[in-house]
Amino acid sequence: MNSLFLAVIGLAMMAGGYFLYSKFLGKKVYALDDRHTTPAHELEDGVDYVPTNKLVLWGHHFTSVAGAAPIVGPAVAVIWGWVPAFLWVTLGTVFFAGMHDLGALWASTRNKGKSIGMLSGRYIGSRGRALFLVVIFLLLLMVNSAFAVVISKLLISTPTAVIPTWGALVVALIVGQMIYRWRINLVVTTVIGVTALYSLILVGDRFPVSLPETVLGLPVASFWILTLFLYAGIASMLPVWVLLQPRDYINGVQLFIGLGILYASVLIATPTVVAPAFNSAVPEGTPSIVPLLFVTIACGAISGFHGTVASGTTAKQLNKDTDARFVGYFGAIGEGLLALGAIIATTAGFQTLADWEAIYSAFNAGGIGAFVQGGASIVNAGLGIPAGLAATILATMAVLFAATTMDTGVRLQRFVVQEAGDLLGFKIGKVVATVIALAVALGLSFGASGDGSGGMIIWPLFGTTNQLLAGLTLSVITVILLKKGRPVWPVLVPLVFLLTMSTYALIVQLGTFFTAQNWLLFTLDLVILVAALWVIVEAVAAMAGAYRARKAGEIDPDEEPVLDPVHGA
Amino acid sequence: MAPDVSRLRSGWRSLNATLTSAYALPYRTTLARAQRDEDDLFRLLVASEALGIPSPAAYESAELLPLLLEDMHAWHTRMGLERSPMDHLSCC
Numbered sequence: 001m002n003s004l005f006l007a008v009i010g011l012a013m014m015a016g017g018y019f020l021y022s023k024f025l026g027k028k029v030y031a032l033d034d035r036h037t038t039p040a041h042e043l044e045d046g047v048d049y050v051p052t053n054k055l056v057l058w059g060h061h062f063t064s065v066a067g068a069a070p071i072v073g074p075a076v077a078v079i080w081g082w083v084p085a086f087l088w089v090t091l092g093t094v095f096f097a098g099m100h101d102l103g104a105l106w107a108s109t110r111n112k113g114k115s116i117g118m119l120s121g122r123y124i125g126s127r128g129r130a131l132f133l134v135v136i137f138l139l140l141l142m143v144n145s146a147f148a149v150v151i152s153k154l155l156i157s158t159p160t161a162v163i164p165t166w167g168a169l170v171v172a173l174i175v176g177q178m179i180y181r182w183r184i185n186l187v188v189t190t191v192i193g194v195t196a197l198y199s200l201i202l203v204g205d206r207f208p209v210s211l212p213e214t215v216l217g218l219p220v221a222s223f224w225i226l227t228l229f230l231y232a233g234i235a236s237m238l239p240v241w242v243l244l245q246p247r248d249y250i251n252g253v254q255l256f257i258g259l260g261i262l263y264a265s266v267l268i269a270t271p272t273v274v275a276p277a278f279n280s281a282v283p284e285g286t287p288s289i290v291p292l293l294f295v296t297i298a299c300g301a302i303s304g305f306h307g308t309v310a311s312g313t314t315a316k317q318l319n320k321d322t323d324a325r326f327v328g329y330f331g332a333i334g335e336g337l338l339a340l341g342a343i344i345a346t347t348a349g350f351q352t353l354a355d356w357e358a359i360y361s362a363f364n365a366g367g368i369g370a371f372v373q374g375g376a377s378i379v380n381a382g383l384g385i386p387a388g389l390a391a392t393i394l395a396t397m398a399v400l401f402a403a404t405t406m407d408t409g410v411r412l413q414r415f416v417v418q419e420a421g422d423l424l425g426f427k428i429g430k431v432v433a434t435v436i437a438l439a440v441a442l443g444l445s446f447g448a449s450g451d452g453s454g455g456m457i458i459w460p461l462f463g464t465t466n467q468l469l470a471g472l473t474l475s476v477i478t479v480i481l482l483k484k485g486r487p488v489w490p491v492l493v494p495l496v497f498l499l500t501m502s503t504y505a506l507i508v509q510l511g512t513f514f515t516a517q518n519w520l521l522f523t524l525d526l527v528i529l530v531a532a533l534w535v536i537v538e539a540v541a542a543m544a545g546a547y548r549a550r551k552a553g554e555i556d557p558d559e560e561p562v563l564d565p566v567h568g569a
Numbered sequence: 570m571a572p573d574v575s576r577l578r579s580g581w582r583s584l585n586a587t588l589t590s591a592y593a594l595p596y597r598t599t600l601a602r603a604q605r606d607e608d609d610l611f612r613l614l615v616a617s618e619a620l621g622i623p624s625p626a627a628y629e630s631a632e633l634l635p636l637l638l639e640d641m642h643a644w645h646t647r648m649g650l651e652r653s654p655m656d657h658l659s660c661c
Contacts, residue, residue, distance in 0.1 A: 047601040052594060056587060060594050179592065186588035187581065239603065245596045252591070313595065 001277070003348035003378075004270040006082070007263065010090050010340045014333045017094030022329040025099055026322065029481065029490055030106040036321040039113035043316075049113065052317040054326050060317075061101070061331035063252035064309045068368070068402035069143075070300035070339040072150060075346045075371040076459065077296040079360050080289045081278040082347040088293055089343060092301025093336030096494045100470055102328035103477040103491060104307035108315035109324065110480070116311040116473050123479040124472075124542045131538060133420055134531055135469050138524075139305065140413040142462035144232070144441040145448075147402040147409070149456050150368055152224035156211075157369050158395035160388065163204035164197065165399045168250070169231075171196045175246035193250050194257070197396075205392045225445055228406065233438050236411035237430060244407060251404045255338075258397045262341040262375065265382025266348075275347035275356050286363040287460075291508065294501040295463035300339025302498065304469025306332065311473075342371050349374020364456050368398055413437035447520040457518075460509060461525060467502040468532050471495060475539035482546035483556040495539075503532050612637055612644055620654060 026032040040051040052060075077085045107119055117136070120128030155162055175193045178184045215223040235243050299305070310328055318324060346366060350356040350373075359373065360366040376391035385393070414433040421428035428436070448457050474495040481488045506529045513522040593600075613620075615637060618627035637644075645653050 048598050050597065052590065053587070056590050056594065059591050064595065185585050186592055187585050190588060240596045240599050245592070248595055249592050313598075317594065 001273045003344045013090045026325045032322045038318045049316045051319040054323040058327045062334035065306045066335040067405045071342045073297040074339045074342040078346045081276045083277045089339045096302035097332035098329040101306045101332040104310040105324045105328040108311035113316035116307045123476045139465045144409045145444040147406045148225045148228045159208035159210040160205045160392040161395035162209035164200040164396040167200040172247040205389045232407045232410040235407040265379045269382035271348040273348045283362045291501040291504040295460045295505040298463035298466040307473035345375035346370045349377045464502045471499045479546045485555045
């Protein structure tokens with residue numbers, strides 16, 4: 001099987017999803033109509049609510065949701081063969097992720113741009129908000145812990161990425177100053193920033209930094225993890241314009257460059273897929289494909305995190321109701337493309353099946369390292385960039401994606417801790433909240449396994465929690481659709497599938513952790529399982545209520561499009 | 570060649586505008602809040618004498634008071650006070 005074929009089929013499926021399925025969703029299910037005034041116009045204040053060009057908004061949505069997770073998930077999951085991962089990513093993007101992102105955006109714009117957390121309070125019930133906080137806390141906890149491990153692994157396996165990784169911080173600091181202090185225009189700043197970053201990659205490629213086995217009495221992996229958390233803690237407390245904002249921006253540009261490099265290389269080199277279609281000889285200890293595939297790949301197929309982005313910021317800036325289709329659905333497709341690229345890199349980037357099997361010698365053995373190695377050989381064949389340099393580029397890119405998610409994640413976790421404090425009736429300061437956020441993530445990284453590599457063991461748990469959040473969002477969407485008397489099947493079927501697979505995976509993993517006597521993860525799994533059952537109970541109750549109301553003929557009054565004299569069609 | 574130059578220039582400008590809004594969008598709210606917090610601190614300093622806090626710069630800052638009157642109502646409601654706390658600066 002040639003990877004070009006894979007890329008073309010995948011692209012065609014996603015294009016079909018956008019042109020056909022999202023059109024159906026926009027017309028029949030969500031009934032998008034430009035006669036609806038969007039919150040950006042209705043509540044325009046120049047701060048939260050600002051009508052924004054749909055391309056810019058799509059760029060924001062896409063770069064906020066796509067990062068390291070849609071690379072790591074598929075890179076682990078191809079161990080079951082390329083067909084299952086390919087199908088779940090493509091069908092998932094078309095029928096799950098696109099529908100979910102568009103739905104979350106739609107639900108929010110119909111409710112003055114409120115976040116999914118607030119909407120679950122309104123549509124699921126009074127416990128909805130608390131439930132949402134619990135799920136988001138678990139999700140951030142795991143993403144911070146997992147990504148610290150991902151980065152630490154990459155810094156060890158690709159020592160040439162060390163200089164560009166830390167040098168990128170300096171570049172971001174300077175970019176921030178260029179924009180806010182020196183007021184240099186964005187085009188010039190972008191060119192300078194990207195050039196500086198790629199110069200650092202060239203420097204890093206010449207001067208690899210390999211730390212000794214132990215640093216300050218710690219194994220090198222643990223040292224990197226501690227350093228990363230220290231960095232994330234400091235970065236999350238700085239004013240955002242100093243570091244987080246320029247970093248996010250450069251990362252967004254990098255995402256486009258990375259996708260461009262990857263797909264151009266595949267189109268030119270057309271490497272052959274060496275991995276088996278279905279791997280019948282999976283290494284010992286690999287869990288069963290059902291249900292684990294569906295939680296190993298969360299981002300790239302469906303991810304609840306998108307809902308918080310779509311409903312938090314994106315919905316407040318939507319210019320026209322019908323823009324939602326492009327911003328929400330096509331935003332999800334952007335992430336699907338990255339996941340598809342990761343599948344191709346990890347299955348076609350090796351010379352022979354034996355090479356591939358050597359990399360995928362155990363579950364979690366492949367992962368992001370396989371992406372860097374496989375991707376580099378494709379980029380080498382396609383664009384003629386030396387394999388070593390190509391590996392540095394891809395590793396740096398992956399590290400930067402993960403690190404940006406980490407510092408933003410720690411910052412968001414701080415808000416969650418503070419909000420939870422408010423709910424319990426006491427005020428938590430910025431520093432204390434950050435310390436709590438870091439302590440729990442570190443505890444998980446080191447508690448799950450002695451050297452801090454616990455982050456990768458929890459990857460499927462992270463996926464499960466992400467799906468749980470998506471389940472919560474889809475439940476909210478279903479309740480709204482029921483109230484409006486619209487078709488619910490396109491949402492309800494994925495919802496049931498998602499919650500079934502997540503719960504099933506939690507039970508399977510509960511057994512695994514019990515056998516391994518990993519009590520920390522056993523407890524965490526149990527907590528997530530309780531949260532999952534809680535989501536199901538609350539969602540079923542809310543849906544049953546909405547269904548009864550629908551049977552009784554009560555239709556939500558805002559079903560009829562509101563005619564607006566200024567922005568009306 | 571003149572039209573081409575102007576086309577290039579407008580293309581550059583629109584590219585710059587697009588990138589600028591892409592840069593600002595994700596953190597617009599955060600920055601606006603930070604700005605507002607700083608303004609609130611400044612307002613407190615200017616109005617401190619009227620609030621009963623001795624201020625050595627009261628004479629100099631008094632002439633700024635009228636400028637702050639505009640947002641007075643928004644400010645005191647934000648501070649959790651239903652009515653204006655100042656005797657002579659009432660807005661509601």
